[in-house]
Amino acid sequence: MTAASRPTARALPIAEPFRIRRAALRLIRLDARAFAAVIGLNALAAGAGLVGPWLLGRIIDGVRGGAGVAAVDRLALIILVFALAQLVLARYAGYVGHRFGERSLARMREQFSDRVLALPASVVERAGTGDLMTRGTTDVAAVGATLRNAGPEVLIAGVQALFILGAVFALDPLLGACGVLGLFGIWFAARWYLRRALAAYLAEGAANSALAEQLAATAAGARTIEALGLEQHRTTACQEEIERCRTTRTRTLFLRSVLFPAVDISYVIPVVGVLLIGGVLHGQGTMSLGAVVASALYLRQLSQPLDTILQQMEKLQSSSASFARVEGLGQATRVPPAAAPPTPADDRIEVADVRYAYADGIDVLHGVDLTVRPGERLVIVGPSGAGKTTLGRLLAGIDRPHTGSVTVGRVPVADLDPGRLRRHVVLVTQEHHVFQGTVRDNLRIASARATDAELRGALAAVGAEWADELPDGLDTDLGHAGHRPDGAQSQQLALARVVLAGPHTLILDEATALLDPRTARHTERALAAVLEGRTVIAIAHRPQTAHDADRVAVLEDGRLTELGTHDGLVAADGACAALWRSWHGERPSSS
Numbered sequence: 140m141t142a143a144s145r146p147t148a149r150a151l152p153i154a155e156p157f158r159i160r161r162a163a164l165r166l167i168r169l170d171a172r173a174f175a176a177v178i179g180l181n182a183l184a185a186g187a188g189l190v191g192p193w194l195l196g197r198i199i200d201g202v203r204g205g206a207g208v209a210a211v212d213r214l215a216l217i218i219l220v221f222a223l224a225q226l227v228l229a230r231y232a233g234y235v236g237h238r239f240g241e242r243s244l245a246r247m248r249e250q251f252s253d254r255v256l257a258l259p260a261s262v263v264e265r266a267g268t269g270d271l272m273t274r275g276t277t278d279v280a281a282v283g284a285t286l287r288n289a290g291p292e293v294l295i296a297g298v299q300a301l302f303i304l305g306a307v308f309a310l311d312p313l314l315g316a317c318g319v320l321g322l323f324g325i326w327f328a329a330r331w332y333l334r335r336a337l338a339a340y341l342a343e344g345a346a347n348s349a350l351a352e353q354l355a356a357t358a359a360g361a362r363t364i365e366a367l368g369l370e371q372h373r374t375t376a377c378q379e380e381i382e383r384c385r386t387t388r389t390r391t392l393f394l395r396s397v398l399f400p401a402v403d404i405s406y407v408i409p410v411v412g413v414l415l416i417g418g419v420l421h422g423q424g425t426m427s428l429g430a431v432v433a434s435a436l437y438l439r440q441l442s443q444p445l446d447t448i449l450q451q452m453e454k455l456q457s458s459s460a461s462f463a464r465v466e467g468l469g470q471a472t473r474v475p476p477a478a479a480p481p482t483p484a485d486d487r488i489e490v491a492d493v494r495y496a497y498a499d500g501i502d503v504l505h506g507v508d509l510t511v512r513p514g515e516r517l518v519i520v521g522p523s524g525a526g527k528t529t530l531g532r533l534l535a536g537i538d539r540p541h542t543g544s545v546t547v548g549r550v551p552v553a554d555l556d557p558g559r560l561r562r563h564v565v566l567v568t569q570e571h572h573v574f575q576g577t578v579r580d581n582l583r584i585a586s587a588r589a590t591d592a593e594l595r596g597a598l599a600a601v602g603a604e605w606a607d608e609l610p611d612g613l614d615t616d617l618g619h620a621g622h623r624p625d626g627a628q629s630q631q632l633a634l635a636r637v638v639l640a641g642p643h644t645l646i647l648d649e650a651t652a653l654l655d656p657r658t659a660r661h662t663e664r665a666l667a668a669v670l671e672g673r674t675v676i677a678i679a680h681r682p683q684t685a686h687d688a689d690r691v692a693v694l695e696d697g698r699l700t701e702l703g704t705h706d707g708l709v710a711a712d713g714a715c716a717a718l719w720r721s722w723h724g725e726r727p728s729s730s
Contacts, residue, residue, distance in 0.1 A: 151266045151274070153341065154466035159459065162466045166243045166286075173239040180232035181295045185302035187225035191218045192436040193306065196429030203428065229295065236291025244283040247465070251279060254468045257557070260537045262471050269352025274468060277347060278461035285458035289451040296444035296451075303441045307413075307434050311426060314413050314434045318441075321409025325445065328401035332394055333456070339394060340460035343387040350380040391457075402449050406442045410435055483548025483555075483563060486513040486643045486674060488534060493543035495529055503529050504697045506543070513643070516675045518685045518705075520718055521694035527678045530694065531648045534676060535566035547644070565642040568649060571633040573624055578606060578632075579613040585636035597638040603631040644674040691715055 154162070167174050194214045201210055255275065263271060308315030357364065357373045364373050417431030488511040495504040503526045511517050511534075519527050532538045533545050536552035545552050547563050555563065574581050582594045589597075594613060598606045605628060609615040615622050624632065637645060679685045686705050693701035693714045701708055701715050708715035 151262070151270050151464075152467040152470040154463045154470065156463075158466055158470075159463055162462070166246065169246060170239055170242055173235060173242070177232055177236045177239060177291065177294060178298065180228055180235060181298040182302070184225050184228035184232055184295070185299040187221045187228060188299065188440070189302055189306045189437075190221040192433045192440065193310075194218050194221075195436065196310075196427075196433030198429070199432055200427050200429035232295060233291060236294065237287055240283075240286035240288070240290060243286045247282065247286075248279060251275060251465060251468065258468070258471060261532070266471075269350075269355050270348040272355070273344070273348040273351050274464050278344065278464045281454075281458045281461040282465060285454060285462075289454040289458065293448055293451050293455065296447035299444040300441060300448070303437050303444070307437045310430050310434050310437075311417075311420075313420070314417055314431075317412045317416050318409040318434070318438045321412045321438075322405060322445075324405035324408060325402050325449070328398055328405065329449065332398045336391070336394055336456040337460060339387070339391045340457045341463065343384070343391055343457075344460050344464055346380070346384045346387045350377075350384050353377050353380045398449070402446075406445070409438045409441075413438055481550055483550045485548045486563070487511070487548060488552075488564075488644060488674070488676075489544075489546050489549075490530075490534070491544050491546075493530075493533060493540040493545060495526075495533060495538065495540050502541075502697060504533075504540075507694075507697075507699050509692060509699060509702070511644075511674060511676060513674055514672050516677070516687070516689045517692060518677045518679045518688035518690075519692045519694060520679045520685055520715065522718075525694040526697040527694050528648055529697075531566060531646050531676070531678050534644075535564050535646050536560050537566065561640065561642065563642060564644045564646065565637055565640060566646040566648065567633055567637055571626075571629040573617050573629050573632060575618045577611075577614050577616055578609065581617060581632055582613075582635055582639060586639040586641075589639050593639065594635075597635040598631070600638050601631045601634040603628065603635060642673070644676065647675065647677040649678065685715075685719070693718070 194217055198206075198211055198214050201214070251274075255271065304315065304319065307318050353376055357377060364370060413434050414431070417426060417434060420426040421428055421431055490507055490509040490511075493504055493507045494502050496502045507526075507530065519530065521527050529538070533540055534552065536545075536555060539551075539553040547555075552560065552564060574584065579591070579594060582597065583589055586593070591613060595606075598604075606612070609622055617624060677688070679688075685691050688705060690703060691701070691705050691708055692699060693708070695714055701711075701713055703711075705715070709719050710716075
């Protein structure tokens, strides 16, 4: 894997050229019949287009030889018939090509959606939503435009160019060689362009992703930015990303401004060369005037398909960079193991000598050992930065420990496939998402076959009485066009989904932080009643949560320092007791 394709702590990977070629061939194989039809129809259209210049040469030679009007009219009629045939074949080839492109684009969109849904949550969080959003919109649209328009047009033009060159060589090999040599200017200009274009377009795509990330972050945090007076800082950051986009786009524009003038000059050279050499040969009596005119017309006709190819080259390079970014997503997707992992023997969660570090390489967890018994209610407490959330992510299988192991039923949690993992362990944080759709749609994400009674029961269990007051009940639309739930209501919807999913282990990381203390306490107790017999691991930020737990684990500086019942730890007058006193505003007791 090259440095460009390897995922960093922030960026999603970019596919290498061989992966792009393999993906393109896969799309062709999936619709091989249509692709073959496109090539065949284009070949027939190109063959029909060759008849006109050749017959025109015949007409010139016939007129010089004294042929009558009837002969000329007959040849002109044949030219008209073949021109119409070329028009019909080319239009039908374009129709088949566009259908091929649309089907291929649909397959690519479906694959992209599958890969996005299969991405580990940690990869999305570290890469940011801007890059993923740009790949799913701008890049997929660019590839789609190529499959739908540029690809079929270049294919048609390529077939036409090969047929035209073949016709010139058939008329006279010397004139054919002259025409090919005259086209070398295009080859040099295209080679110069291609060696620089892919890197330039990849840089432009990366700049667009970074700008999208900055704009998304600014929009999402608008209220915080305004409250803290950070408008100028965010404006400067966005302007820097805009300038980076402008610089990368100027680079690609420069490449095009060099390519196209060089190509325009190169079109004229082979035609002039053929006329000069053909004129000399005609003067010597070794070539007919009709052959010279037909060869010049063929080479002049060659400018149209070559112009199409070169004009679309910019789109092809841009879409190649986009295709590399879209296809690169597959390298970040969770790779399924060669053999299915064993089924967990039970619901016991064991953490053994776990160490973990983020991208900066500094350990935030240091040799943590912990066993969570099935059906236990465990609360993890500790000061800010102690590693509580990190441990919760490891327990949920979102991240994998660098050393040590986190297992459920003696099976590594991170090795479970997403479907099986979410049946065993679910992590709920204070960051919730309300999907476009009705209340029923939002809840049935967790349980597609849940009845209305079960949906209402889940809402009642988390204290979401407001749902009964909605105008259309469970059929009420949520989002911009309907009811807009606030932060507390969004949390309750997420918790109701957890009730419906029914995992054997629930990890709550500030899952009730947006609720007022009284509602939060009521919701936590209601959840405990509904999930009785299941394991609940709560990262506590309220003292009462720890008080109601079976056991309390204290994390300090990434180390598990205390473990026991709440009353026992408070009586021991250690770290847990100090946290309890700080929560209640009490001073340490003096001996």
